[in-house]
Amino acid sequence: MSKMRKLGALVTSFAVGGTLAACGAGGPGEAGGAITDDKIVLGVITDLSGVYSELAGENAVEAVRMAVEDFQAKHGDDAVTDTIEVISADHQNQPEIANTKAREMYDREGADAIFDVPTSSAALAVAGVAEQNQKLFFDIGAGTTELTGAQCNPYTYHYGYDTYMLAQGTGTTVTEQGSENWYIIYPDYAFGQDMNKSFVNAVEGAGGTVVQSDATPFPNDNFSTFMTKAPGLDPKPDVLGTMQAGGDLVNVVKQYNEFGLREKGIDLAVGLMFETDIASIGVEPLAGTLFTTAWFWNLDDRSREWADKFKERTGSRPTFDHAANYSAATQYLEAVQRAETDDADAVNEELNGLEFDDFFARNATLREGDHNLEHDSYLVEVKQPDEVEEDFDFTKLVETIPAAEAFMPVEDSGCEMG
Amino acid sequence: MITARLLQGGGALRWTLLVVGLVVALALPWFVYPPIATDMIAWALFAVALDLLLGYTGLLSFGHAAFWGSSAYATGLVAIHTGMPFYVAVLAGALVAAALAVPIAYLSVRRTGIYFAMVTLAFAQLIYFVANQWRSVTGGENGLQGIPRNLFGLDLSDGFYFYYAALPVILLGLFAAWRIVHSPFGRVIIAIRENPARARALGYSVDRYKILVFVLSAFLAGVAGGVYAIGHGFASLQEVYWTTSGKVVVMTVLGGMGTLWGAVVGAGIIVQLEDYLATAGIDANGIVTGAIFAITVLLFRKGIWGTVAQLLGRRRRDDRDAEPGPVRPATTTEEHADAR
Known part of the structure; x- marks a missing residue:
């Protein structure tokens, strides 16, 4: 009997508590001043x-x-x-x-x-x-x-x-600077596919050619197939564009160096990179690599x-x-x-x-x-090891991409504000 | 298991537990942030579904995310494209999960132990890659976004009300699991777990029973996954990723295998812990969860609920022993029942 009463009291208190909580939550945004x-x-x-x-x-x-x-x-x-x-x-x-x-x-x-x-x-x-x-x-x-x-x-x-701005910056600017033939490798998932599409558009829009673009498995340790293939392509690419990120990017960079592609006249451009990536890969293997960033501290x-x-x-x-x-x-x-x-x-x-x-x-x-x-966004280059003056001082400006050109035009965005 | 003991023992304790369970389920969104409460019950059903295989049939599936996830996507697609009440969408999702489970079960049950776990993991990874690549349908790693909560025009945007809309589905799922375990079919799968050769000798088609329980488990996992997707308003690759398979195994083992109640308790603890650690300012939530798991496995071999049930059972036994009456047989059979 007393147990039942206690249970009743408990249920009532839940109900009351719930109602209070619901009242306290209030409706979203009463307009008209005040914080x-x-x-x-x-x-x-x-x-x-x-x-x-x-x-x-x-x-x-x-x-x-x-x-x-x-x-x-x-x-x-x-x-x-x-x-x-x-x-x-x-x-x-x-x-x-x-x-x-x-x-x-x-x-x-x-x-x-x-x-x-x-x-x-x-x-x-x-x-x-x-x-x-x-x-x-x-x-x-x-x-x-x-x-x-x-x-x-x-x-x-x-x-x-966003991915468009990264591709636009690197793809267009590098092509306009004379590296017209691209070989692109990208990880086969949504980010990589988007980046590849944007890069191809950017490069071709600037008058360059994407000789080939290859999807790579994700995640992947071994990029040697792509590294050996690169110099043999016709026409020989001027730039290897990699859309890999994180651990995969580390592997791409290592193998790019092992296969001596830079000596064979193929530059490296990276889709997305942060100073923290450069810190973990090291400046030396990346020196000379081009990428686009929204800002850098130096x-x-x-x-x-x-x-x-x-x-x-x-x-x-x-x-x-x-x-x-x-x-x-x-x-x-x-x-x-x-x-x-x-x-x-x-x-x-x-x-x-x-x-x-x-x-x-x-x-x-x-x-x-x-x-x-x-x-404005910035096309930057990774410094040579002897140019680095302090930790995280990894990049130097190649070109400023004006705000109006850096991002996807509103008309193309497909956005309809509800 | 406790339920078995309760069946033969006093009805009182069983009914008390059931009532307490129901009260907790009904009152949950008043203590716990409602969307978290919804996660808890969805994971609870998922863990119970896994327990049918792991605890009752003795098969460790390390690929149950495939069913939870495929149902999450299917539920989402049905809800987005047809606008039907979400119950229908969840049912459709669960049916997709069950259909997917048929060939996977057919091929997997040929192996047991670690091989079974690896085969199921491999199939789940297969589903993961399909979900990742089939971008036009699943959205790739962006996920399938904007899943609506349709229910006859009711406004369920408040998580508090959605919880009560979802609860009956989950309870139905839990009841189904309870019925499966306490049916003659349930006895057979326990027999298969205990001694497959003997079950076969008695004329039961072991593989067919395993396939059936696998498909039922996948269906219930699908119900849970569907509710989860509707609750969050999207389905992502996380749903089909192997860590999700791992998480549900952890829940079941932490709570106590082969107890149903244990899976529910384990799910509640893990979901709450994950939520707490997200804002606790400790950047080591994996370590905390892992440590709790390791301690539980080392100290409470039967999981949290298994241990509690054992203590409850011992007390009842002590009471009974104090009464004059026929001497009960040695406790070994009792212990044996416990482990179930």
Whole structure:
């Protein structure tokens, strides 16, 4: 009898608790001024433990914290709110975890915007949550053009780079500089296939020829078939373009050197590379390699100034992912400041079509049509070992690709903002 | 197993457990973040499905992600392209998983032990590569995005309500597993696990029973995978990756093989742990999960639930022993039943 009563009480308390929780959650974005809960919460979902934890990871969270501190220092008492929190989660490169964490951040922890999210599938999953919850999401770490293409939405911005921009930069510029014949190898999955397609378009658009492009198994240790094949192709390629990433890239570079292709007059161009990759492969085997990047810390004084502050704090130099996280968080906070509210739609009005210029994004526009950040990108070359002055000082500028040419034209993106 | 003991022993404990289980299932989204609660019940059914093979038939499938994942994709495709209620989509997904299981089971059950595990792993990798390459359908590594939660026009976008929409499907799946285990068919598969030669001598077609239980297991894994895909709104390569196969084995072993309840407990713990570690600021979640697994396997050979059940059983036995009455036979048979 008393057991039953206790059970009854328990059930009632659950019911009451549930109702209260449901009330507390509230509806999304009551427009018209004010900051919800009188604070701004920035969420960073990134890879804190896996393969991307070096190039993004904890330092990406730190970059967002830096942006918050600089914003507070700049605005002082005039800031729209005194409390700005940064929360983070490790998605372990699993889209399910990214998706659940994003939901939790928006719903429960009051996050106003989410940043970073490397890994394409995870980024797309978070973009879906952002659209559903009508909260902002700035993807930085993932490269898929789908984010600003078929799966674009009004609450998602792609901030920094994508596969098109990488291919455009390297493919077009290298071809225009006279290396007209390309041999491309790419890993046989979505990223590699996209990169290959973009590279072929870029090279041919610039008047070059892709002599051949070969899909390689993924993952793969042995690229010797492709290395022995390269010099024998007709016409002999001027450049070997590799779209491999991570461990596969290491193998390609090693074997490119073992087979002495550079001596045979075939240069190496890499689709996507970060300073952290160069650090693990080593400067010597990569010296002279061309690739496109969204930014590098040794670009100029403005960049170096920020990179120095970053190093003071974290002990290492930033990758472009870190810089982009800082830049995106800063632009978001400034937009909130101007809108005087953290309501996503009001902030979105400030951001949509925004033209700005900061140490990371030069001549930048947050395009209205597809929410891609258009900004200058850079074709760079890996330095010779004797040119390297300090750790992470790996690259030198070959050519700046103007913002207007660096990214896919809005009309081609296939994005229809709902 | 505990359930077996409960059947012969007092009905009271069994019913208490069942009621407690139901109350926990009903109250879960009030303690746990609702999308996590949905993950828990989906993984619970997946682990129970695996337990049918691992715990009851003695076959370690290391490729069950193939069924969970293929159903996740199939469910997603049906939900996206037909707009039918998600129950139909999940059923379709589970049927695809079961259909896929027929040839895989047919070829795999010819081997046992480590060879069986390797063959199932190989098939699962095959499915993984198909999912990776068949981009126009699966989206490759971008995943199949934008799976809707259709249910007669109800708004299920809140995870809290979706949990209650999904719960009946999972409970039905768990009930099916319980029925399978407690049927004459269930007795036969246990007999096959214990002594396949003897089962064959008694006239049972061992391979055919194995194929059937494999397909049933794949079907239930498919139901779970479908619910999971609808819950997250997408299906990704992660669903068919071998780590998913590994995770479900860990859940089952951690909770206790051959207990059904154990698989549920194991799933709850692993999902909760993974969620907790994502924000705990420890960049070593693999080490933590691994350590817990190693400790459990070393100290509690029967898994968490197996150990709890044993303790509960011992207490009941002590009570009974205190009463005057006929002396019970030696406990060896009891121990034997426990291990089941």
